[in-house]
Amino acid sequence: MKVGFIGLGAMGRPMAKRLRAAGLELAVFDLVTAAVEEMAALGAVPKATPAQVAEGADIVCTSLPNSAILKNVILGEDGVLKTLKPGALVVDLSSVEPQVSRQLAGAAKEKGAAMIDAPVSGGVSGAEKGALTIMVGGTAAELAQAEPVLQHLGKKIYHVGDSGSGQAIKLVNNLLLGANMAAAAEALTLGSKLGLKPETMLDIISQSSGSSYALTAKAANFIFKGEFAPGFAVDLQYKDLGLAISTAQSMSVPLPMGTLAQQIYEIARAKGQGREDISSVIKFYEELAKTEVRS
Numbered sequence: 187m188k189v190g191f192i193g194l195g196a197m198g199r200p201m202a203k204r205l206r207a208a209g210l211e212l213a214v215f216d217l218v219t220a221a222v223e224e225m226a227a228l229g230a231v232p233k234a235t236p237a238q239v240a241e242g243a244d245i246v247c248t249s250l251p252n253s254a255i256l257k258n259v260i261l262g263e264d265g266v267l268k269t270l271k272p273g274a275l276v277v278d279l280s281s282v283e284p285q286v287s288r289q290l291a292g293a294a295k296e297k298g299a300a301m302i303d304a305p306v307s308g309g310v311s312g313a314e315k316g317a318l319t320i321m322v323g324g325t326a327a328e329l330a331q332a333e334p335v336l337q338h339l340g341k342k343i344y345h346v347g348d349s350g351s352g353q354a355i356k357l358v359n360n361l362l363l364g365a366n367m368a369a370a371a372e373a374l375t376l377g378s379k380l381g382l383k384p385e386t387m388l389d390i391i392s393q394s395s396g397s398s399y400a401l402t403a404k405a406a407n408f409i410f411k412g413e414f415a416p417g418f419a420v421d422l423q424y425k426d427l428g429l430a431i432s433t434a435q436s437m438s439v440p441l442p443m444g445t446l447a448q449q450i451y452e453i454a455r456a457k458g459q460g461r462e463d464i465s466s467v468i469k470f471y472e473e474l475a476k477t478e479v480r481s
């Protein structure tokens with residue numbers, strides 16, 4: 187089976203590495219040469235455009251930052267659909283608007299090919315271990331076609347429904363993650379100001395009703411060490427909250443918590459932390475409270 191992989195970032199690179207390690211024939215493309223070279227050293231074939239990646243491929247995976255870039259990679263001058271063969275499948279692992287997934291799936295169909303939305307959850311460590319949760323929007327037959335790739339990437343693969351429905355559940359999940367991370371940062375800062383040790387807070391809250399993935403995945407590994415390399419970047423969380431907010435606006439659904447949370451990430455971006463992990467929002471709280479939550 188010939189597989190293409192476009193977008194070798196924090197998530198795409200470990201996923202592509204797993205496909206290579208499983209022995210799949212892999213063609214790759216990214217704007218960052220170092221990422222492509224790292225994959226080439228593992229036996230992947232570097233290509234100069236998305237169209238070249240798609241040429242002859244049975245499955246093309248994409249893991250890209252946002253809708254505009256994804257659209258360009260799929261529909262652009264040197265895009266995937268220029269060369270994708272009839273019967274081939276695009277598996278989009280990015281987080282984008284549901285309506286963008288539906289539009290691109292429609293364009294793929296016109297070429298006699300198909301495209302599913304398969305956004306993921308579980309972070310970089312989940313991608314490295316092949317333990318992601320994958321939320322698929324598309325037909326059952328398209329999901330079955332994607333299995334030879336998805337089985338190496340995820341432990342829990344859900345068929346959510348038609349095209350776009352994988353993105354719908356993903357934006358709901360990430361609305362919650364964004365709000366939970368900001369809330370955990372706020373609460374830990376207050377605890378620190380009250381003289382509580384970081385480890386004490388984590389030990390007890392992780393076994394109590396205030397626990398969340400944001401707390402258990404981010405406290406000890408990022409916040410307590412003061413190390414904020416992503417992980418999941420502030421810019422991407424900001425984008426995901428935007429996906430939820432704009433989708434909710436289009437249906438007149440109020441999102442007061444999500445909108446406030448987005449402003450917390452806007453503050454972090456304004457402070458130059460866009461490429462840092464989402465847990466770095468704690469720095470804003472720490473500055474205001476004049477305390478630090480560090481081991």
Ligand code: NAD
Nearest residue numbers: 193194195196197198216217249250251280281309417418
């Ligand atoms: P990233 O910014 O680390 O990686 C994106 C990659 O795409 C980069 O290597 C970049 O060079 C490449 N790229 C950008 N424009 C390109 C183009 N035109 N052609 C080819 N490559 C291009 O982002 P990431 O963290 O890997 O996230 C990728 C997607 O997965 C995003 O949609 C994100 O929301 C989602 N996601 C991320 C995480 C996480 O924990 N990082 C978790 C779940 C989902």
